[in-house]
Amino acid sequence: MENTIERFSDILDKKGIKLSHQRIKILEYLANHSCHPTAENVLSEIKKELPTLSKSTVYKTLNTFIEANLLREITIEDNEIRYEYNIADHGHFKCEKCGKIYDFNIDFDIFQPKELRSFKINDKNVYFKGICKSCLANNI
Amino acid sequence: MENTIERFSDILDKKGIKLSHQRIKILEYLANHSCHPTAENVLSEIKKELPTLSKSTVYKTLNTFIEANLLREITIEDNEIRYEYNIADHGHFKCEKCGKIYDFNIDFDIFQPKELRSFKINDKNVYFKGICKSCLANNI
DNA sequence: GTTCCTGCAAAAGCTTTGCAGAAGA
DNA sequence: TCTTCTGCAAAGCTTTTGCAGGAAC
Numbered sequence: 001m002e003n004t005i006e007r008f009s010d011i012l013d014k015k016g017i018k019l020s021h022q023r024i025k026i027l028e029y030l031a032n033h034s035c036h037p038t039a040e041n042v043l044s045e046i047k048k049e050l051p052t053l054s055k056s057t058v059y060k061t062l063n064t065f066i067e068a069n070l071l072r073e074i075t076i077e078d079n080e081i082r083y084e085y086n087i088a089d090h091g092h093f094k095c096e097k098c099g100k101i102y103d104f105n106i107d108f109d110i111f112q113p114k115e116l117r118s119f120k121i122n123d124k125n126v127y128f129k130g131i132c133k134s135c136l137a138n139n140i
Numbered sequence: 141m142e143n144t145i146e147r148f149s150d151i152l153d154k155k156g157i158k159l160s161h162q163r164i165k166i167l168e169y170l171a172n173h174s175c176h177p178t179a180e181n182v183l184s185e186i187k188k189e190l191p192t193l194s195k196s197t198v199y200k201t202l203n204t205f206i207e208a209n210l211l212r213e214i215t216i217e218d219n220e221i222r223y224e225y226n227i228a229d230h231g232h233f234k235c236e237k238c239g240k241i242y243d244f245n246i247d248f249d250i251f252q253p254k255e256l257r258s259f260k261i262n263d264k265n266v267y268f269k270g271i272c273k274s275c276l277a278n279n280i
Numbered sequence: 281g282t283t284c285c286t287g288c289a290a291a292a293g294c295t296t297t298g299c300a301g302a303a304g305a
Numbered sequence: 306t307c308t309t310c311t312g313c314a315a316a317g318c319t320t321t322t323g324c325a326g327g328a329a330c
Contacts, residue, residue, distance in 0.1 A: 018304075018305085018308090018309070018310075019304070019305090020303075020304070020309095020310060020311080021303085021304095022310080022311070023310085038294095039294085039295080040294085052311085052312075053311090053312085054311070054312040054313070055294095055295090055312090055313095056295090056296080056297085056311080056312065056313080056314095057310080057311055057312065059294095059295060059296070060296090060310085060311085061310095063295095063296095073218065075215050075216065075217065075218040076215065076265075077215065078213065078215045078218065078220075078221045078319090078320090079293075079294075079319095079320080080218075080294080081218045081294085081295090091251075091253065093255075093256055093259060093261075096262065102255065102256070102259075103255075104253040104254075104255040104256055105253060105254075105255065106251070106253060110250060111231075111246070111266070111268075113231065113244035113245060113246060114244075114245075115233075115242065115243075115244040115245065116233055116242070116244055116268070118273040118276070119233060119242075119270055119271065119272055119273055119276070120270045120271040120276060121233075121268050121269075121270040122236065122268075122269055122270040122271070123268060123269040123270065124266075124268050125216075125265075125266070125267050125268070125269075126251070126264075126265070126266050127265050128251075128256070128261050128262075128263060128264050128265070129261075129262055129263040129265075130259055130260045130261040130262040130263065131259065131260040131262070132259055133258040133259055136258070136259070136260060158283090158284070158285075158329075158330090159329070159330090160284095160285060160286080160328075160329070161328085161329095162285080162286070163285090178319095179319080179320080180319085192286085192287075193286090193287085194286065194287040194288070195287090195288095195319095195320090196286080196287065196288080196289095196320090196321080196322085197285080197286055197287065199319090199320060199321070200285085200286085200321090201285095203320095203321095218294090218295090219294095219295080219318075219319075220319080221319085221320085281330105282329105282330095283328105283329085283330090284327105284328090284329090285326105285327085285328070285329085286325105286326090286327075286328080287324105287325100287326090287327100288323105288324095288325095288326105289322105289323095289324100290321105290322085290323085291320105291321080291322070291323095292319105292320085292321070292322085293318100293319090293320085293321095294317105294318090294319090294320105295316105295317085295318085295319105296315105296316080296317070296318095297314105297315085297316070297317085298313105298314095298315085298316095299312105299313095299314095300311105300312100300313095301310105301311090301312095302309105302310080302311075302312095303308105303309090303310070303311080304307105304308085304309085304310085305306100305307090305308085305309105
């Protein structure tokens with residue numbers, strides 16, 4: 001199924017989330033943009049199409065989606081939450097120069113720390129920081 | 141060398157950080173308490189001994205220490221930065237019930253993602269979330 | 281004596297909340 | 306029609322900043 005309004009309406013419906021124009025647009029945006037946007041990014045981008053969209057709606061909607069497991073929070077930096085649609089396990093690399101976040105594949109099954117043998121693990125996160133290839137090349 | 145005032149003075153001195161009563165106390169506290177405290181935790185604990193200590197001094201000092209690589213920030217949750225003295229690589233597990241953070245050992249050398257082959261990696265972080273052994277046992 | 285640290289208060293940023301009106305089913 | 310979502314403004318929190326007085330050497 002391609003990325004149509006119907007598809008996103010269906011996803012929300014199956015999660016028991018009531019439909020609205022705003023919610024569908026926000027879900028659509030995150031599904032089609034894997035740039036790990038902040039709430040502010042989401043707002044300013046969608047405002048181009050939906051000028052009345054408000055910041056509080058964005059925050060409320062993002063939190064609704066996170067509770068429904070449609071989105072994932074990325075908290076690499078303390079002063080900004082980033083969001084992504086892709087729920088599949090992968091790691092994140094944040095470039096300390098340009099700020100861009102890159103995904104990378106990782107086998108999460110290799111983590112079975114002895115110390116956590118009797119713990120219930122719900123969520124595994126891996127993030128690296130450093131300088132990305134393109135900043136190294138440009139010697140910025 | 142045991143954890144004496146002289147030892148912490150020496151550490152600061154070697155990093156080129158000017159000495160002060162507050163700085164030594166804060167470093168001492170973090171070196172002796174591996175509970176991953178927030179800035180607020182550090183403030184309220186050290187205030188018992190140093191009642192005039194202010195929040196801004198705590199923040200400024202913690203940031204000074206991070207720049208000097210004496211401390212490490214842990215950003216698992218977006219709304220709270222936690223600090224730890226231990227620079228050695230290890231993972232963190234945060235219990236979603238009781239909020240406690242547990243350390244676990246991890247071999248960071250196993251992470252060599254293909255996608256990051258030409259990247260410069262400065263920092264590797266791994267954190268899990270879930271329910272800890274003791275909350276599972278107490279069925280809280 | 282000079283440097284720069286501390287502590288107070290105020291400012292800054294991001295996120296959440298309260299509430300009236302509007303949209304959705 | 307009834308529920309609940311949206312958008313505005315205000316509040317809440319954590320962290321940062323400006324500045325005068327004080328500590329360190």
